[in-house]
Amino acid sequence: MSAVEDMGSPSEVAPAVICWKCREPCQGVVCPGCGALQPPPPQADLFAVLGLERRYHLDRKAIDSAWRAASRQTHPDRFAGAPAVERRMALQWTATLNQARRALRDPVSRAWYLATGTPRPPERGGPTLPPDFLEDIFDLRMMLVEDPDAVADRVRQLKADLDGQLDARFTAWEQAEASLDEVPALLSRLKYVDNLLQEL
Numbered sequence: 224m225s226a227v228e229d230m231g232s233p234s235e236v237a238p239a240v241i242c243w244k245c246r247e248p249c250q251g252v253v254c255p256g257c258g259a260l261q262p263p264p265p266q267a268d269l270f271a272v273l274g275l276e277r278r279y280h281l282d283r284k285a286i287d288s289a290w291r292a293a294s295r296q297t298h299p300d301r302f303a304g305a306p307a308v309e310r311r312m313a314l315q316w317t318a319t320l321n322q323a324r325r326a327l328r329d330p331v332s333r334a335w336y337l338a339t340g341t342p343r344p345p346e347r348g349g350p351t352l353p354p355d356f357l358e359d360i361f362d363l364r365m366m367l368v369e370d371p372d373a374v375a376d377r378v379r380q381l382k383a384d385l386d387g388q389l390d391a392r393f394t395a396w397e398q399a400e401a402s403l404d405e406v407p408a409l410l411s412r413l414k415y416v417d418n419l420l421q422e423l
C-alpha cells in the first residue's frame with residue numbers, strides 16, 4: 224500500500240511536527256502526549272486534510288462524510304473551554320476543511336486541483352487552445368440565431384466527448400498509467416463548451 228492509499232484520517236496524514244504546547248514530537252490533529260489541538264499544516268493538500276485519496280473519481284457522499292469526520296475532530300465547540308490559541312486553531316481547521324470540501328466537491332475544480340495544484344484555472348496564461356477548436360466554437364455561436372436546435376445537439380455532443388476524455392485521462396492516471404498533462408487543455412475546452420451551453 225502506498226503512502227497515498229494509506230491516508231485514512233487527518234490524524235494519519237499530517238507529517239510529524241513538534242507540539243506547540245508540550246514540545247514533544249507529535250503526529251496528527253491532536254497531540255497524543257498532551258491532548259492539545261495542533262494547527263492545520265500550511266499549504267496542506269486538500270485531499271490529505273480530509274483524509275481522502277488523491278483521486279478524481281470520488282463521489283460527493285464520500286467527500287461529505289470525510290469532511291464530517293474531520294470536522295468532528297476539530298470542531299470549535301469541542302474547544303470552547305480551551306485556551307485562546309487552541310480556539311483559534313479550531314477556527315483555522317474549520318476554514319481549512321470547508322475550503323477543501325468546497326474545492327473537491329465540484330468535479331471541475333477537483334480536476335483543476337489534481338492537474339495544477341489550484342482548484343481553478345489560472346488568471347492568465349492558461350493552456351493555448353487549437354485554432355480549429357476556437358473556430359468551431361465561433362461558428363456554433365454564429366449559428367445560434369438561425370438553428371438553435373442543431374447548435375444545442377452539437378454542443379451537447381462536444382460536452383459528452385470532453386467529459387469522456389477527461390474521465391479516461393483520470394482513470395488512466397488513477398491506475399498510474401498516464402500523466403495529467405493534457406487535463407488543463409481539456410478543462411479549458413470544457414469551459415468554452417459550458418459557456419455556450421448556458422447561452423442555449
Ligand SMILES: [Zn+2]
Pocket residue numbers: 242243244245246247249254255256257258259
Ligand atoms: Zn503536546
